[in-house]
Amino acid sequence: MAAPLLADRALGAVLVLAGAGVGWHAQSLEVAFAADPIGPKAFPTLVALAMAVCGAVLMVAPATRWEKAERVLPGIAATVAMFVYGLALPEIGFIPATFALCVVIALAFGATPLRAAASGAVTAPALWLLLDRLLDLPLPRGPLGI
Amino acid sequence: MDAIAALMGGFAVALTPTNLALALAGCLIGTAIGVLPGIGPMNAIALLLPFCFALKLPPESALILLAAVYYGSGYGGRITAILLNMPGEPSAAITTLDGHPLAKQGRAAAALMVTGIGSFVGATLSVVMMTFLAVPLARVAVGFSPADYVALIVFALSLLGAVAPGNAVKAWAAGCFGILLALVGVDSGTGIERLTMGSMEMLGGIDFTVLAIGLFAIGEVLLLLETRMRVAAAALGHGERLTLAELARCIPAMMRATGIGFAIGVLPGAGASVAAALSYSTERHIAERGEHRFGKGDMRGVASPETADNAAQIGNLVPMLSLGIPGSGTTAVLLGALLMYSITPGPLLFAQRPEVAWGLIASMYIGNVMLLVLNIPLVGLFTRLLAVPAWVLYPGVIALSLAGVWAVANSPFDLMLAVGFGVLGYALRKLDVPLVPIILGFVLGRLLEDNFRRAMALSDGDVAALFASIPSLLLWACTAAALAWPMLRRLRA
Incomplete structure (x- = not known):
C-alpha cells in the first residue's frame, strides 16, 4: 500500500537532503567585510530551511502516484x-x-x-x-x- | 489624460515597420504554438529568447515579438480544444467541455468563430483597462521600501501554492528551489562564490535561457515520448454558421468573462487556467436558470472560458510591468527576457523607459486586430498544423532548442546543463511538481535577496523592520492567508 506513494516520499527525502546540503554549504560563506549586516549566508539558509520543511511535509503526507511510462x-x-x-x-x-x-x-x-x-x-x-x-x-x- | 498621450507615444514605437513585422510574426508563431499540443507559449518564448538577444533586437522590439507570441497562443489553444478534444495549451482545457460536442455536431466552424470573437473582446477590453490602470498601480509601488518589496515577493510566491490546482507544498518547494538556482554564482554584494559546487562554468550563474529551454522545451518533449499519441481531429464541419442571435446571446457572457479574467489575471499567482475555469462555472450557474445546453455544446460554454483566458493573459502583464512581479509562468519568462536586457520592470519603468512599456501596450492593440484577422478567415490554415507528424515536428523543436542554447552560451557545458534541466523537468512533471514556481522563484530570487539585505542594512539587522509599514503588514497578512488556505481546503475535503 505504501509502494505507490513511494515517489513522493523519495521526493520529500531529496528535498530535505538538498535543503540540508545547501544550508550546510551556506554556513561556510564567511566574508571579512559585507556592506549589510547579514552577509551572503542568511538568505540561502532561510530558503534552504523552507525547502527542507516542504520536503519533510511531503515525506509525512505523500500524495502522488508515479504513473508508469508506456514506453521507456x-x-x-x-x-x-x-x-x-x-x-x-x-x-x-x-x-x-x-x-x-x-x-x-x-x-x-x-x-x-x-x-x-x-x-x-x-x-x-x-x-x-x-x-x-x-x-x-x-x-x-x-x-x-x- | 496622460495615459492617452503616453499611448500615442507608444503607437509611434509600435507602428515602425520592424515592430509591425515583429508583432505579425509573433501573432503567427503564437497562434501556431497555441494550436500545437505540447508546445506552450512558455516553450516558444524560451526558444525565441536567445535569438532576440543574439540578433541584438532592441528591448522594445524583442518584447513586442515575445508578448505577441504570448497573447497569440491564447487564440490558438481553442482550435485544438474544439477540434481534437485536447487543449492546445493548458488554459484551453475548459473549452473542450462544450467545444468538442459542438464540433461533433458539425458546428466547429461556428464555435471557432465565436471563440475568436470572444478572445478578441477579452484581450482588447483588457488592454484598454491596462492602459488606464498600469500607471496608477505603478505609482502605489513607487513608495515601496525594500521591506515592502520583500513582503510583496514572498506574497506572490506563496500565492502560487494557494491557487494552484495541485499540491501546495510541492509548489512552495519548487519556488524555494527556483530561488536557490538563482543564487548560484558570484554574490554581487561580496564577491564570494555560492552554490557553484566548485565549477568554473557556474561562476557566472545559471543562464535563464538554459533553465527555461531545459525545463519547458526539452522536458515537455521527453514527456511526450513516453506515451503513444493517438488522436483524430474532428473536421471543421460545414454545419450551420454562427447566427447573429447566437452571438448576441454570448455578448453578456463575454463581458462577465472579461471582468473575471482581468481581475484574476492581475492577481499574482493565479493564471489563465483558473480564470477560464471560474468564468465557465459562473456562466453555467447563470445559464441554469434558463434553457441551456452546457456540457453538451453550448456556445456560451466556449465563448466564456476563451474570453476569460485571453483577458487573464493580458491581466497577468499588469503586475509584471507595474510592479516587476510576474503573475504567471509565461510573464515570468517575459520578465526574465527584460532582465537579460538589464531592464528591471517595476514602478519606474513607465517613467524611465516609456518606449518599452507604452510601445508594448500600443502593439497589443494592433496585435489583437491582427490575431482576429488571422483567426477568423484564416483559421483553416492553422488547423492543417495538426496534420504535421510528431517525427517532423519534435526533432525540429529539440534541434532549435539546443541551437538556441548554443547561440546565447556558446559552450558545451551549457548544452549539457540544458539537457540536465530537461530530464529534471520531465521527472518533476511525473511527480506532479509544478514548474511555474521554479521559473518565478528564479526570476525573483535575486530581487528578493537584494531587497532583504537592503532592508536589513537600513535597519541595522533588526528583523522587526520587515513588519514596520502598513503595506508590508497587509501583504504579510495576505501571505499568512495564502499559506493557511490550502490546509483549510484539505481539512474541509
Missing part, C-alpha cells in the same frame, strides 16, 4: 542523444551533429528509418541556413566546414 526506451535514447550532441557539436560541426540528433529523435517518435533520415536531412540544413546564414548567428563548423 525512446526517452532514454533521446536523452543520451542530446547529451552526446552537447559533447559532439563543437567537434563535428552543426549539420552532421544535428542530422544525427534529429534522426534519433524522429525514430524515438516512431518514424520509419527512411522517414527519420529524411526528417534529419531537411531539418539540419534548414536550421543552419536560417540561423547561420540568414540570422547571422555563428554555429560551430566541423572538419567538413559545415
